[in-house]
Amino acid sequence: MSGKILFIYQDERLPSSRIRVFNLLAELRQQGFEPSAVRYPKTIADKIKTFRQMRHFDIVYLQKKLPTRLEAKFFRRYARRLVFDFDDAIYYRDDRHKQTYSRARSLKFQYLVRIADLVVAGNQILADYAAQFNPRVTVIPSAVETRNIARKCYQSCQEKESTAQAKVIIGWVGGRGNLHHLAMLSSVFQTLSKLYEIQVNVVCDAGVEIPGVKVRHIPWRLETQDQEIAQFDIGVMPLPDNKWTEGKCGYKALQYMAAAVPAVCSDVGTNRYLVEHGREGFVVSSMDEFYQALNTLITDAELRKKMGLNARRKVEEHFSIPVVGKKLADKLSTLLLA
Known part of the structure; x- marks a missing residue:
């Protein structure tokens, strides 16, 4: 019509x-x-x-x-x-x-x-x-855009683990007005940094520092955000549970999923309906659960690949x-x- x-x-x-x-x-x-x-x-x-x-x-x-x-x-x-x-x-x-x-x-x-x-x-x-x-x-x-965008390139897990690129990149994308949400994970990142070689990529119009954690600030640009997200091994979306965040539509999670990157999200608002827990990522209710989910994905490259590809299929079909x-x-x- x-x-x-x-x-x-x-x-x-x-x-x-x-x-x-x-x-x-x-x-x-x-x-x-x-x-x-x-x-x-x-x-x-x-x-x-x-x-x-x-x-x-x-x-x-x-x-x-x-x-x-x-x-x-x-x-x-x-x-x-x-x-x-x-x-x-x-x-x-x-x-x-x-x-x-x-x-x-x-x-x-x-x-x-x-x-x-x-x-x-x-x-x-x-x-x-x-x-x-x-x-x-x-x-x-x-x-979310799914056509002609950069996606996570999954080489064989054995090949990756045999190279010097053992570093796992945990990523977050968003505006400076939501950096206080990312800061919720500071202690989790600090603990994981003592155990594994991780890097936190922050794609944003402002940077952030977390003592004891390797953080890379990448200025957000519309033209390059998809390529930057595709470099993530894991995407995170931490949220406090309040009246404002209840209304969030989970766009960060959808961006990660479109790039075939598994997401770890707070169980707030609509996130549980976007990310199927245990299949396309993890939906968690506490910082302890955030730690456990990230620990699991850091140590299991095959699981990251499986969840990431499942997430990509879901976004293509529904979002x-x-x-x-x-x-x-x-x-x-x-x-x-x-």
Whole structure:
């Protein structure tokens, strides 16, 4: 089905805008849609221009931004069909704040969800929260690129163990705002460093130091992140268990899995549904379990390979851009027919 869609995103530099808008545009075009994308306007003049522009589209698709109530009313007035997409617990502040509850955020979120024709959530936990205010909610996971990207190159385990390259690389990718999550593993890395030759690769816009641990800081770049992840032997995603992290959509884990790298993740939010414990990686509930999982993978190259290849197959089948793009297209087609 054809239809004109106006995507309104926060900032092309933000991961959510890239992953949940720009990465899906080509797939939507293949499905017969005519998508356009504009940045959320800042000035009053640009906002008025955008509101008027909405009348020429079949669907207005607002990604993650929480407008004021007045602006939300204009969205509802000018959009023929309004879709709201979110992939974080944006009704809370992030966990760098001492107090995550925000009345202003909560009220903005509830109002926008109530007036939307369709709410698209990044995982079931977020969907269940939104469904309190609107039954028209669907889950569309964040899609990861699987085509023409670097993947872990698994030589035979015997060959690797017979070479000088016995070092095991444990990797983490993310923004500086989440480095406090990685820091949770400092003592685990320190203990493992006394037993094995490991290196922690941190692909990020900022570096970190962990005393007694060999850490390599690799500046994050969109053009090279896939190659850097493919150098990992193990990918980690530690998270504290709180209201903010409950809403995480596990994109780090998906990136590791797409590169055929086994993931070790905290059992928080949706991670247990992304990574099948013992098959594609490990999902753990404590630092002791993190240590045990990493110890197991460090000492068993064949297990890393088996889990990594299992993880890659899962991502191709359920979380690749073509698969997720088709799923979104089907939901939007249904909305147009309603």
